[in-house]
Structure formats: structure tokens, C-alpha cells
Amino acid sequence: NAGVTQTPKFQVLKTGQSMTLQCAQDMNHEYMSWYRQDPGMGLRLIHYSVGAGITDQGEVPNGYNVSRSTTEDFPLRLLSAAPSQTSVYFCASRMTGGFSETQYFGPGTRLLVL
Amino acid sequence: GENVEQHPSTLSVQEGDSAVIKCTYSDSASNYFPWYKQELGKRPQLIIDIRSNVGEKKDQRIAVTLNKTAKHFSLHITETQPEDSAVYFCAASRRGGSEKLVFGKGTKLTVNP
Numbered sequence: 001n002a003g004v005t006q007t008p009k010f011q012v013l014k015t016g017q018s019m020t021l022q023c024a025q026d027m028n029h030e031y032m033s034w035y036r037q038d039p040g041m042g043l044r045l046i047h048y049s050v051g052a053g054i055t056d057q058g059e060v061p062n063g064y065n066v067s068r069s070t071t072e073d074f075p076l077r078l079l080s081a082a083p084s085q086t087s088v089y090f091c092a093s094r095m096t097g098g099f100s101e102t103q104y105f106g107p108g109t110r111l112l113v114l
Numbered sequence: 115g116e117n118v119e120q121h122p123s124t125l126s127v128q129e130g131d132s133a134v135i136k137c138t139y140s141d142s143a144s145n146y147f148p149w150y151k152q153e154l155g156k157r158p159q160l161i162i163d164i165r166s167n168v169g170e171k172k173d174q175r176i177a178v179t180l181n182k183t184a185k186h187f188s189l190h191i192t193e194t195q196p197e198d199s200a201v202y203f204c205a206a207s208r209r210g211g212s213e214k215l216v217f218g219k220g221t222k223l224t225v226n227p
Contacts, residue, residue: 031213040123042203042219043158050213058214059115090157096213101146103215105157 002026004106006091012112013081021076021109023091029104030096032074036060036087037108043090049074050096081113116141118206120218127194128226135221137204138186144206147180147187148215152201161202162189194225 007022025032033048035058045058049068063085065077074093078085088110094103117140127133139147148163164171164178164187171178175194180187191198201222207215 033214035217040219042120043217045214045216048214056212056214059216092215096209101148101163101209102160103148105159107157 004091004093004104006089006106006109008109009107010110010112012114013078014114015082017081018077018079019081021078021089021091021111023074023076023106024072025074025091025093025104026072027093027095027104028071029093030071031103032068032091032093033058033103034064034066034074034076035090035092036085037090038087046076046089083113085111086113087111116144116206116208116214116216118204118216118218120204120221122221123219124222124224126224126226129194129196131194133191133194133198133223133225135189135202135204135223136186137188137206137218138184139206140185141206141208142185143208143211146207146209147178148205149176149178149189150203150205150217152203152220154200158203191223194223196225196227199223199225 004025030051034046035043044060047066049055091106120137145166150158151161152158175192177190201220205217
């Protein structure tokens with residue numbers, strides 16, 4: 001049971017480049033989400049999904065796209081990277097309903113946009 | 115949408131003292147309030163949580179209290195130890211509703227030996 005995994009761990013991009021941050025979980029969690037963490041700003045929700053085929057915007061969705069074709073995977077796409085997107089990105093997952101409410105985080109992806 | 119305010123942003127205590135971190139939320143429909151601890155360079159991890167039908171919950175040296183009327187909740191750490199030094203985040207969500215978990219901006223706790 002690997003929990004929540006994220007790839008890559010580190011990435012350097014040039015302004016305007018595109019990339020996809022990968023996130024996968026093997027706990028059969030319906031709910032998955034993406035956060036960005038910047039100094040002094042806490043964890044800000046980018047996008048979230050309550051199940052395959054269902055996504056919704058969080059607090060800071062601009063510049064990011066998501067899709068949820070399977071329960072396991074929830075990739076985050078940057079279509080045209082900007083320096084303001086330099087951050088640490090965390091993916092998280094948990095069950096919806098049920099007894100366990102713990103949200104588990106992945107190890108994070110550190111992104112630098114030059 | 116939900117907004118979570120967290121205070122203080124930094125907190126320094128002596129080993130053995132108590133530490134209290136406070137949060138307020140805006141959405142009266144929020145019903146689940148977890149607290150996360152994040153050590154330097156690591157991912158956030160759940161340390162305690164509380165549902166809106168409970169006023170207080172304890173787990174060894176950690177306790178959380180909830181005041182639904184005032185829409186605020188607090189984390190209490192007693193007998194602090196150096197290994198309690200970390201950033202602590204509060205969060206709120208409406209389970210059974212939108213489900214999204216919104217975080218406060220965090221409190222950096224330093225426990226001085």
C-alpha cells in the first residue's frame with residue numbers, strides 16, 4: 001500500500017512551458033485534491049474531485065487544469081507556466097462519507113518556474 | 115465559500131509550557147475540523163480532528179475545542195516538548211456537502227528547551 005504518490009519530486013520549467021504533475025493513490029479514495037503551499041500562505045486549494053468524472057475549482061484555480069478519468073489518478077496540468085506558479089504542490093486523498101475522515105497527503109512536488 | 119483564519123502565525127514557548135492555537139471559520143454549515151502538523155520538508159499529517167456534534171476531544175497531550183456558536187475552534191498542546199516544534203494548520207470542511215477542505219495559513223510553533 002503506497003498511499004498517495006506524486007511525480008516528479010522536483011521540476012524546473014521555463015515561463016510558457018507546460019507540464020503535468022502526476023498524483024496517484026491506491027486506497028480507493030473517492031476524494032482527491034491539489035494544494036499549493038507558499039511561505040506565509042498556508043495550503044491553498046487549487047482543484048478537487050469527489051469521484052471519477054467529477055472535478056471542481058478550489059480557492060486558486062487559475063492557470064491549472066485537472067481531470068479525473070479513474071479513481072486512482074488525479075493529474076494537475078499547467079498549460080503555460082508562470083513564475084507565480086513557483087511553489088510546492090501537494091496532492092491529497094480521503095474517503096467521502098464512511099468512518100475514516102483522515103486526509104492523506106502525498107510527498108509533494110517542488111516546482112520552480114524561471 | 116469557506117474562509118479559515120488562524121492565529122497566531124508564530125508562537126514560541128518554553129519546554130513544558132502549554133500552547134494554544136485558535137481558528138475561526140466563516141461557513142456555518144462546516145461540520146468537520148481537523149488539525150495537521152507539518153515538520154520541515156515533510157508532508158502535513160493529521161494529529162487530531164473534531165466533528166461539529168462534539169465540543170471537545172483529547173488525545174494524550176493534544177486537545178481540540180469547538181464553539182459552533184462563535185464559529186471558532188482551538189488546538190491545545192500541554193507539556194510541550196521540542197519535538198512539537200512544527201507548523202500547525204487548522205482546516206474546515208462540510209462533510210456530506212462540497213467536501214472540500216480549506217486550510218488556515220498556519221502557525222509556526224517553536225518549543226525552546
